[in-house]
Amino acid sequence: MNLLDRYIGRAVAFGMLLTLSLVLVLIAFFSLVNELEEVGKGAYTTAMAFSYVGLILPRFAYEVFPVATLLGSLIGLGSLASSSELVAMRAAGVSVSRIVGSVLKTGLVLLVVVVAVGEMLAPLSEQRAQRMKMEALSSQVALQTRYGFWSRDGDTYINIRAFLPDSSLADVYIYEYDPDHSMRRITHARRAVLIDGEWELQDLAQSDFWEQKIFSQKLAGLRWPGLLEPELLDVVTVQPHMLPAWDLWAYVAFLKQNGLSAAQYEVAFWSKLVVPLVTLVMLFLSIPFVFGPLRSVGIGQRVFTGAVVGTLFFMFNRVFTYLGVVYEFNALFTAAFPTLLFLLVALLFFRRVT
Structure with a gap:
């Protein structure tokens, strides 16, 4: 990476990490409130509730990272736009495509770290959290x-x-x-x-x-x-987010061998594989907003716009996933269609600013 890549990358990475940290703080707060309602049942203590929330945060970091990249990119590039640095880069002959490349390089570096956390650390910490809670709540x-x-x-x-x-x-x-x-x-x-x-x-x-x-x-x-004990079922039942991609694939094969529906787990498997594409699409989607309609607005409006777009994607992705499971759509199509649709929208906007 040359000097320009590093300069743009630092601004975008700072925005991403700031956004991710703030989102995780909010998630941790609401998760802790929910867990505190369980305190007093069996041997479940307040300290265990804090530990439980801390152990499940890596999974949430993995899940919200794509939306955090959109908000973080808007904040990082927006700060450069507000100080007219992007205008100076364009005046010096730096194309929008060149700036996009710098943003995507930064996103790929952070993506590698987050995928490693999501596929290696998160399943282990989630299972440890569930095991701790199970042992505390169970009389067995x-x-x-x-x-x-x-x-x-x-x-x-x-x-x-x-x-x-x-x-x-x-x-x-x-x-x-x-x-x-x-x-x-x-x-x-x-x-x-x-x-x-x-x-x-x-x-x-x-x-x-x-x-x-x-x-x-x-x-x-x-x-x-x-x-x-029936109340332990929610704790010990295998959930898609508790398994890395390779274990999800093996679990899908196990369910099919036993004649059981594996649609939910197939979609979860392909969704994990699509995460890198989702992240890159979110990064790419931020470019038209910075060089287009949001180039002269304040950071608050950029964050609001990014939050609206990210929420729309999150909701549409969830709804389409449920529809795919209920109506038995192809699992890969169900996992990839929302991302491809938003990629098409990003390309249409990108053509208008280049």
């Missing part, structure tokens, strides 16, 4: 591992390998021991469904150990009330 002795969810009820140990989107459980193992710690029975259920506050195990295979002999049987269904 519970543990979340790479081999699934484990809980203990007296001399019975329960291993749940998968939590499905419809709030049912899959691949459930129950190990029952005698007081002398010898194995008494192993139960495996392909699925468990919550009915009237009690879990019903379905498609079971049981093996009883008795006097050095094993007795096996298969059952269609069996009620097991103490399998998992």
Whole structure:
């Protein structure tokens, strides 16, 4: 990057980081207010609520970064426009395309950092936050591992390998021991469904150990009330934002193998891959506003305009995502269409200022 790239990049990067910080402060405040309502339930404390909010912020940083780039670029380039520095650059022969290139270079550098945070740090910190909250709220002795969810009820140990989107459980193992710690029975259920506050195990295979002999049987269904506290479902159920892209793809394959709808997770997977394009589009969209209708207005009006455009994109993206899941649109089309539409709008505006 030459001197001009660095100069423009510093202004844009400062605007982006300032915007991102302010947005995260607001998100943290409202998230903390929500978490404080849970304080006092079980062993959940105020300190845990603060820790929980801190651990989920990397995920929010990843999600709001595209909109923060739009606002930050408007602030950074707007400050250069207000001091007539952009006019001086144009007078010196620097084209709008050259300035766009400098902005995009800065965006790409920050994007690499944010994607690394979103795909590596955020899922781990989110899972740690959920595990901490689960252990505090649950009266069961519970543990979340790479081999699934484990809980203990007296001399019975329960291993749940998968939590499905419809709030049912899959691949459930129950190990029952005698007081002398010898194995008494192993139960495996392909699925468990919550009915009237009690879990019903379905498609079971049981093996009883008795006097050095094993007795096996298969059952269609069996009620097991103490399998998992229902209030923990919201905490331990797999959410799309809790998984990196590669784990989302594997989870989609798992759902399809079990004959379950994977539309929500497919859209989430492609949305993660589209994030770099969304960020670049938001950066590109800021250029026409700075060199066009907002070139002579104050920073407050630029921020307001950017917030309106960013909100419109966010809302349209969410609505179209829901429509795509409900009406089973192609997942890639559902994830990419809002971004491509705003890219088209940005190109139309860009042609007017060049």
